[in-house]
Amino acid sequence: MGAPRQHRRTHRLPPWQVEAIRVAVRGGAMMKAVARHHRVSLSCVSRVCSGSRHFTETKMQHHPPEIIVAFGHPAGQGSKRLARVRGKQGDDKSIMLETSAHLKPWRAAVTAAAMQACAKYRERFVAMDIVVRWPRPASHFTGRGALRSGAPDYPGYVDGDKLARAIFDALKGVCYRDDRQVARHSV
Secondary structure, eight states, X not given: OOOOXXXXXXXXXXXXXXXXXXXXXHTTOOHHHHHHHHTOOHHHHHHXXXXXXTEEEOOXXXXXXXXXXXXXXXXXXXXXXXXXXXXXXXXXXXXEEESOTTHHHHHHHHHHHHHHTTOOOBSSOEEEEOOOOOOOOGGGBOTTSOBOTTSOSSOOOSOHHHHHHHHHHHHXXXXXXXXXXXXXXXX
């Protein structure tokens, strides 16, 4: 009889990292690059992608849902413009500025609403459902107050992903350490 067989050590990766590895490899990224980026071994990436029994994920802890209601003008984050700033000695600098003037007040409103709701600070991963409502403009209604036939069902003002980015950054430091902790969200 030979020596007893050694069991492989199981890796515990957070759910967001598991999903990020799967998406990167599915998207055509090289496994070596993904392993280097996530600081895991190449065999770990292989096991994540193949769904091996030697791999286990840490489970998300389930907490009762918290509801945060923020009032304001919702704004998306991500659209930037280039601005030139003159220096004292005539040397110009270029800086990136947010396009939306409503972004700072919107983020402040979301942060204040989270603090007022006494939202818990999470060290682990977070799942979010984001619901945003805009009032319809007056042009969508007839003189009697009925909805016009040509009015869109869902008037979209901001891209959902840009809106989610603004909310994630607004809650950073209040509800969680970093927005990388948001493992799942829907807008």
